[in-house]
Amino acid sequence: MPCARQLSTTRTPRLLLERTQWGFMEDFLRTFFDQTVNGLVIGNIYALTAVGLAIIFGVGNLINFAHGSVYMVGAYVGWVCVTRLGLPLPAAFGVVIVVCGLLGMLIERMGLRSLQNSARIAPLLATIGISFVLDQLIQLTFTRAPQSFPSPLPNTRFPIGGVSIGVIDLLIAATGIGSAAVLYLFLRYTKLGWALRATAQDRDAAQQMGVNVNAVNQTAFAVASILGGIAGMLVGIYFSTVYPTMSFQAGLKGFAANLLGGLGNVPGAVLGGLLLGLIESYGVSLFGATYRNLFAYAILILVLLLRPQGLFSRQRQAPPEPLTGTFVPNSKPIPVPPWAIATAAGAALLLPLFVANPYVLQVLTNAWLFSMIALSITLATGTAGQTSLGHAGFVAIGAYASALLTQRLGLPFTVALPAAAILTALLGTLLVLPAFRLRAHYVAIATLGIGEIVNQMILNWDWLTNGVMGISNLPPPSFFGREAVRIQDVYWYALALLGIAALLQWRLVHSPLGRTWRALRDDDIAAQSYGINLNRYKTLVFASSTLIAGMTGAFTGHMYSYINHESFTNTISILGLTMVILGGMGNLIGAVVGAVALISLPEFFRVLVDYRYLVYGLTLLLLIRFRPQGLLGTV
Amino acid sequence: MAPLLELNALSRNFGGVLAVDHVSFELHAGETVSLIGPNGAGKTTLFNLITGLDQPSSGTILLDGRVLTGLRVDQFVERGIARTFQHGRVFGNMSVLENVLIGAHSRRQAAQRGLPFIELVRELLLALWPSPAVAAEEARLRQQALEILSLFGERLLPRLQQPAYSLSYANRRRLEMARALASQPRILLLDEPTAGMNPTETAEVLAFIRTLQARNLTILLIEHKLSLVMELSDRVIVMDNGQKIAEGKPHDVRNDPNVVEAYLGHPAPHPNGPRFSADTQFQSKGTTTNR
Numbered sequence: 001m002p003c004a005r006q007l008s009t010t011r012t013p014r015l016l017l018e019r020t021q022w023g024f025m026e027d028f029l030r031t032f033f034d035q036t037v038n039g040l041v042i043g044n045i046y047a048l049t050a051v052g053l054a055i056i057f058g059v060g061n062l063i064n065f066a067h068g069s070v071y072m073v074g075a076y077v078g079w080v081c082v083t084r085l086g087l088p089l090p091a092a093f094g095v096v097i098v099v100c101g102l103l104g105m106l107i108e109r110m111g112l113r114s115l116q117n118s119a120r121i122a123p124l125l126a127t128i129g130i131s132f133v134l135d136q137l138i139q140l141t142f143t144r145a146p147q148s149f150p151s152p153l154p155n156t157r158f159p160i161g162g163v164s165i166g167v168i169d170l171l172i173a174a175t176g177i178g179s180a181a182v183l184y185l186f187l188r189y190t191k192l193g194w195a196l197r198a199t200a201q202d203r204d205a206a207q208q209m210g211v212n213v214n215a216v217n218q219t220a221f222a223v224a225s226i227l228g229g230i231a232g233m234l235v236g237i238y239f240s241t242v243y244p245t246m247s248f249q250a251g252l253k254g255f256a257a258n259l260l261g262g263l264g265n266v267p268g269a270v271l272g273g274l275l276l277g278l279i280e281s282y283g284v285s286l287f288g289a290t291y292r293n294l295f296a297y298a299i300l301i302l303v304l305l306l307r308p309q310g311l312f313s314r315q316r317q318a319p320p321e322p323l324t325g326t327f328v329p330n331s332k333p334i335p336v337p338p339w340a341i342a343t344a345a346g347a348a349l350l351l352p353l354f355v356a357n358p359y360v361l362q363v364l365t366n367a368w369l370f371s372m373i374a375l376s377i378t379l380a381t382g383t384a385g386q387t388s389l390g391h392a393g394f395v396a397i398g399a400y401a402s403a404l405l406t407q408r409l410g411l412p413f414t415v416a417l418p419a420a421a422i423l424t425a426l427l428g429t430l431l432v433l434p435a436f437r438l439r440a441h442y443v444a445i446a447t448l449g450i451g452e453i454v455n456q457m458i459l460n461w462d463w464l465t466n467g468v469m470g471i472s473n474l475p476p477p478s479f480f481g482r483e484a485v486r487i488q489d490v491y492w493y494a495l496a497l498l499g500i501a502a503l504l505q506w507r508l509v510h511s512p513l514g515r516t517w518r519a520l521r522d523d524d525i526a527a528q529s530y531g532i533n534l535n536r537y538k539t540l541v542f543a544s545s546t547l548i549a550g551m552t553g554a555f556t557g558h559m560y561s562y563i564n565h566e567s568f569t570n571t572i573s574i575l576g577l578t579m580v581i582l583g584g585m586g587n588l589i590g591a592v593v594g595a596v597a598l599i600s601l602p603e604f605f606r607v608l609v610d611y612r613y614l615v616y617g618l619t620l621l622l623l624i625r626f627r628p629q630g631l632l633g634t635v
Numbered sequence: 636m637a638p639l640l641e642l643n644a645l646s647r648n649f650g651g652v653l654a655v656d657h658v659s660f661e662l663h664a665g666e667t668v669s670l671i672g673p674n675g676a677g678k679t680t681l682f683n684l685i686t687g688l689d690q691p692s693s694g695t696i697l698l699d700g701r702v703l704t705g706l707r708v709d710q711f712v713e714r715g716i717a718r719t720f721q722h723g724r725v726f727g728n729m730s731v732l733e734n735v736l737i738g739a740h741s742r743r744q745a746a747q748r749g750l751p752f753i754e755l756v757r758e759l760l761l762a763l764w765p766s767p768a769v770a771a772e773e774a775r776l777r778q779q780a781l782e783i784l785s786l787f788g789e790r791l792l793p794r795l796q797q798p799a800y801s802l803s804y805a806n807r808r809r810l811e812m813a814r815a816l817a818s819q820p821r822i823l824l825l826d827e828p829t830a831g832m833n834p835t836e837t838a839e840v841l842a843f844i845r846t847l848q849a850r851n852l853t854i855l856l857i858e859h860k861l862s863l864v865m866e867l868s869d870r871v872i873v874m875d876n877g878q879k880i881a882e883g884k885p886h887d888v889r890n891d892p893n894v895v896e897a898y899l900g901h902p903a904p905h906p907n908g909p910r911f912s913a914d915t916q917f918q919s920k921g922t923t924t925n926r
Contacts, residue, residue: 330727330800504763512736512743512773513762515729519737522726529686529720530818531712531741540755634728 034163035281041169041238043277044176048231049254050261050269051183052224058200058264059220060112063441065127067228068251069134070107072244074100074229075236076138079149089152096229103134104225108218114625121387122624124441125581128574129624131247132617139244140610146243149236172234179227180270186223187266196220200264228254248570249293252452255445256296259303262310271312290467294456300449304442305434331629336589348495352488361487367599368494369556372501373572374579374591376548381577382586382634383509384541385521387444389573390451393431394546396568397454398424398553403471403563404464413478417554424550425543432546436538439524451573458565470564477558490559497555498592501548506588508544509635517541518586571613578620584630593631637700639664639853640685640716640822645694647680647877654680656877657694662822667844667854669864669885672874673897678857679721681874682826685855686718687711698821713741715821719811719828721857727800731791734799734810735780738817743776744769776817783813786846787839805836812843822853829860841866865889873897 049071056064077099081092111126153171157164187193198206199216207213232250236242257276261268276296283295303310352361373395380386402420405411411419431454435446458465465471477484477493484490508514519527520537528534557563579598583590602608602615623630638661647655655677662668670678683689685696687708696703698714706714717738726734740746745761748754761769784791787809794802799810808828815823828844829837837860844867847854858864864871864885871888873881875897881888888894 330798332798507763508759511762511765512745513758515733515736516740516746518729518733519726519740522728523724525688526720526724526726527737528708529688529712529718530737530814531709531746532737533707533709536755540759543755544759 030163031285035285036278037163037165037169039278039281040274041172041277042281043274044172045231045235045238045273046253046257046276047176047270047273048179048227048234049250050257050273051180051266052227052231053251053254053258054261054264054266054269055196055220055224057258058266059196059203059217060108060123062112062123062127063255063445064107064111064224065124065251066107066111066130066134067127067224067254068247068249069131070100070103070225070228071232071235071250071254072138072242072247073103073134074232075149075242075246076142076147076232077229078233079147079236079242082152083147083149092152092233093230096233097226100225100229101222103229104221104223105218107225108221110621112217112221113214118624118628121441121444122628124444125577126621126624129617129620131251132574132613132620135244135247136611136614136617140614142244144244146241149240149242151237151240153237168234168238172238175230175234176270179230180267183223183227183266192216192219249296252300252448253296256300256303259445260299260310261312265310265312268310268312272310275311290460291456294453294460297449297452297456301434301446301453304438304446304449308438308442331584331633333584333587333633333635334631336632341589345499349492352491358487361491363600363603364596365487365491365494365559367596368491368498369552369559370576370579370599371498371592371595372548372552373576374583374595375498375501375505375588376545376552377573377576378580378583378586378588378591379505379509379548380541380545382580382584382591383514383521384517384537385524386447386538386541387441387577388447388545389444389570389577390447390449390454391545391549391576392568392570392572393451393454394424394428394549395553395556395572396458396563396565397427397546398550399557399563399568400458400465400471400553401550402554403474403557406475406558407471407473412481413475413558414480417477417551420554421547421551424553425547428546428550429539429542432542433539436535448570448573451570455565455569465565468564470562470567471557472562474558474561474563476561477555484559494555494559497551501551502588502592505544505548509586509588513537513540521586575616578616578623581623581628581630582619584632584634586635587630587632588635590630590632590635636663638662639699640855641697641700642685643695643697645681645684645696646692647677647684647689648692653877655684655691658874658877658879659694660872660879660882662853662855664821664853665851666869667848667856667867668870668872669856669858669868670872670874671858671861671864672880676874676897677877678874679826680877682718682824682855682857686716686824709741712818712820715819716824717815717818717820717822718824719808719815719826721826721830723804723807723811725799725802725807725810725814728798730796730798731784731802731810732777732780732795735783735813735817736776738814739776739779739819741818744772780813780817783816786816786843787813790839805832808832808840816847820852822855823847824855824857826857827859828856829858829863837863 049067053064053067056062056067074096077096078092081087081095082089087095107127107130111130112123115122115126151168153167157166187197195206195211195216196219198209198211199213203213235246253276257272258269259272260275261270261272276299279299280292280295284292351364355361373391376394377388377391380388398420401423402416405416405419406413431450432447435443435450438446459467477490479493484493516532516537519530520532520534524534553568575598579594580591582597583592583594598616598619602612608615640662642659644657644659645655646653646657658681670681672678680689684691687703687706687710691704698716703711703714726737729737745758749757765773784795790806790809791813794806799807802810812825812828829840832840841863844854848867856864856867868885870883871885872879873888873891873894880893880897881891
């Protein structure tokens with residue numbers, strides 16, 4: 001997902017201009033006060049989002065990745081009501097509540113209830129699929145462009161000690177505090193609230209006691225989604241704009257706030273949200289607006305590593321294993337005969353001799369490169385069970401490493417590519433290293449955060465990466481002086497790289513080392529007890545996996561001759577994971593089949609191109625529901 | 636004779652609850668010792684401490700006079716301690732043969748420690764291009780795995796390439812024992828190896844443990860089927876509420892008033908009266924079955 005636009009412009013510069021009229025101390029205090037109000041207002045939004053995520057995590061043990069999309073839908077529904085239908089604000093609120101409540105119930109039905117007996121990570125992946133679908137539906141209906149949301153509120157501002165607070169600030173604060181209070185009373189004093197808390201603590205026991213667990217879950221999703229939708233609408237009014245990509249950042253920040261307060265802890269989520277808002281607000285005034293998103297990711301990673309139970313939880317450990325299990329359904333791989341592989345490889349090799357259409361060749365080249373990304377992801381996620389949602393970050397490191405090595409040091413591509421791959425392996429492993437103590441879902445969240453942090457670094461380290469401008473005029477890929485000028489050459493180079501990567505990975509996976517990785521995936525407790533040093537084998541798998549990712553990034557950058565911080569976004573990570581699931585976890589041939597299918601099918605059925613992400617989201621949803629072992633099965 | 640394994644005042648405190656309370660005992664080479672006691676007595680927690688999966692709050696564990704406490708879990712296996720799990724933890728998506736080979740993991744050349752970083756590169760390269768020595772080692776380990784699996788007769792051998800998730804419950808327990816043996820342990824810890832097994836299967840396990848005893852393996856056994864305990868053990872240790880309440884020859888322990896109280900909740904009414912409830916497994920001497 002392309003990085004969301006900056007959420008707010010800080011009010012500091014205007015104040016700094018007036019510095020002459022104010023003493024330094026007063027100036028500082030005023031800025032401080034202003035940033036505090038700013039932070040608390042945004043913090044209330046984060047709190048609303050985080051509370052929803054906390055409720056859902058509480059009852060369903062599920063990190064709901066679709067929550068950001070619900071928030072975005074809420075913003076759009078509010079916008080349609082106010083600007084297109086001309087409804088008064090309270091009526092718009094009512095519509096948002098109804099629509100988002102129903103949406104929440106739908107998500108529970110599709111993402112949770114039907115997957116109760118699947119692998120533990122299945123619901124999480126399903127919510128990712130749902131978020132793809134929702135984001136794409138909104139984009140198709142209202143275009144990608146931001147829509148202006150003129151405030152339906154009076155423009156009055158109330159002066160308080162030299163600064164002023166607007167009506168929207170008050171509305172947001174009132175909604176935040178009000179919903180927290182109502183929620184508290186609901187959970188504490190109503191029968192349904194008790195049922196909800198009982199279900200959160202022990203689903204089976206609650207069911208035995210006659211609680212209709214499905215109804216409770218549905219209620220929880222509805223309540224959570226209503227809060228999310230309201231938050232989205234308020235943000236739309238606050239920043240006078242709504243846009244489809246606001247969903248991803250919102251979901252992630254809500255999650256960071258939730259984690260800060262302790263996963264599933266509702267009062268903790270409120271405090272976490274306010275705290276995150278304040279940290280961001282102060283941080284932005286200290287470091288600049290481009291750093292805004294970094295704080296949430298930094299908090300995400302730091303809390304996961306230092307205090308996974310959150311700031312306000314007395315528990316001494318992370319919740320005890322509600323989140324066991326990687327996405328490894330029990331299945332036998334479907335054998336693919338060697339002659340079939342040889343035939344397919346031969347056909348791929350000879351294809352450019354018979355097909356001259358550059359469009360076809362470009363699409364297939366993309367498919368080969370995505371196959372490598374899928375191979376890289378399937379090694380970590382499928383073979384060793386370390387679910388990664390942040391592989392795009394490693395691809396980006398490879399691309400930048402190779403770009404800088406060729407441009408700044410003047411190295412030839414033949415040397416720069418392996419050097420970039422090795423650099424990515426070193427850097428990538430170092431980045432993931434602190435997350436080695438995490439298990440299951442937490443690994444997925446940490447890698448997601450790491451991927452985002454890489455992009456934030458690229459954006460902010462101007463001296464190294466040229467910041468927003470990116471790096472252009474990269475020389476085309478060339479090996480031993482043979483430049484890939486024609487598309488055929490690029491095609492063959494990409495195919496050759498894929499061949500090398502696949503062969504190396506094949507040898508690794510079928511070696512005793514691969515066996516050790518799979519033991520670590522299937523049961524890490526038993527694996528340790530049989531002498532497997534988890535850290536050593538996690539290091540080895542991430543080094544091998546990021547090596548391939550880095551190689552892919554290096555080639556891709558030179559192929560396009562231009563890269564910037566938006567070249568390798570989170571979408572690539574998720575798409576790669578979808579390919580891996582489609583092909584079968586840890587299945588090398590499956591990874592290539594999945595990549596070729598997902599890249600080329602939408603392109604070759606032209607009708608589908610516009611609906612591409614819709615197709616990806618639906619593919620993910622259907623696979624998880626009906627064929628979790630993928631086309632070719634788990635290896 | 637110096638003990639092989641020595642526990643000194645081992646304790647484990649879970650937020651105020653002493654799950655294991657100053658337990659000390661010794662295990663001599665070639666002995667079979669059983670650990671019995673009511674549910675919740677702390678037997679499995681003690682197993683977790685001895686195998687390094689959990690760290691004691693106080694006390695030490697010594698193997699051959701060397702301190703084990705403080706090592707990482709995976710280092711316990713290298714020192715020669717292997718276990719099975721109470722509920723069975725096989726690697727579901729891996730074949731029977733592969734599961735056993737994992738047991739031999741810490742003996743593999745490529746898995747040995749070396750210089751930091753270099754050891755990792757070495758293991759990667761040996762996986763990509765195995766040296767003749769490494770290839771020969773792998774072949775040898777496979778041969779050994781087959782020999783171990785043949786101890787179970789025709790139970791597992793015909794299923795070598797089947798994934799472990801497809802095995803029956805009893806076969807998974809067997810596979811776990813085979814995997815533990817593959818590490819060539821000095822001490823084998825078996826956590827309720829016959830749980831959920833029918834009489835015939837229990838008898839098979841008994842015969843299997845007899846084979847291990849004949850090979851002079853040191854065994855620490857948690858077991859609820861007391862007939863099995865009586866038949867196999869050189870010594871029995873009884874735990875209750877985290878404490879060791881009795882230790883001695885099977886016959887002596889069975890008459891210990893503390894033990895009777897721990898099981899029945901009140902002292903034995905009469906020394907010659909029924910020692911345990913009617914269906915007690917203590918009464919049936921020499922049989923291998925439960926009832």
